Amino acid sequence: xxxxxxxxxxxxxxxxxxxxxxxxxxxxxxxxxxxxxxxxxxxxxxxxxxxxxxxxxxxxxxxxxxxxxxxxxxxxxxxxxxxxxxxxxxxxxxxxxxxxxxxxxxxxxxxxxxxxxxxxxxxxxxxxxxxxxxxxxxxxxxxxxxxxxxxxxxxxxxxxxxxxxxxxxxxxxxxxxxxxxxxxxxxxxxxxxxxxxxxxxxxxxxxxxxxxxxxx
Numbered sequence: 467x468x469x470x471x472x473x474x475x476x477x478x479x480x481x482x483x484x485x486x487x488x489x490x491x492x493x494x495x496x497x498x499x500x501x502x503x504x505x506x507x508x509x510x511x512x513x514x515x516x517x518x519x520x521x522x523x524x525x526x527x528x529x530x531x532x533x534x535x536x537x538x539x540x541x542x543x544x545x546x547x548x549x550x551x552x553x554x555x556x557x558x559x560x561x562x563x564x565x566x567x568x569x570x571x572x573x574x575x576x577x578x579x580x581x582x583x584x585x586x587x588x589x590x591x592x593x594x595x596x597x598x599x600x601x602x603x604x605x606x607x608x609x610x611x612x613x614x615x616x617x618x619x620x621x622x623x624x625x626x627x628x629x630x631x632x633x634x635x636x637x638x639x640x641x642x643x644x645x646x647x648x649x650x651x652x653x654x655x656x657x658x659x660x661x662x663x664x665x666x667x668x669x670x671x672x673x674x675x676x677x678x679x680x681x682x
Contacts, residue, residue, distance in 0.1 A: 505605045557635055584599055
């Protein structure tokens, strides 16, 4: 059966988590160049089209807390409500929030790239999900060299479709990846970008997620 004709839940369950995150990281690194981080207008939404349903942008509102500004359609499915304006930690249990907060602080203050494994609990109408969260620092505009981030772009990708109830994540099994960022040579993840474009074809027109909108 052609992948485009599969039910949505089956398509979601087949998404390759690591290559999707690799695509976003590859595009971010390409925009970054030799700087510590790129600016938001430098991220081309068309280049990350396959991962857009899982992509978010967020701004810091308190130490260790990010507020979602833009989020793909998968966030609505996970939260079962409109995600815009909600804290990223709304997707986590109390234990998960305690683990997430110091990682967010590292992204914003070092700056750093962070990737962490996730898992959710299983229950009635709530299948167990595993996935990964990637958070990448950004500046709002300009060239970004020598500055601390004032926002982030990231993705939260799961291995299957959520059930009918809201999902809350805990840290999953495996290490957390933390990469401190400085200006200097930077190697894009070309293998990840190639893999995701080989295995994943958009099933629908590109989502209406604008990553270059001006601030209100």
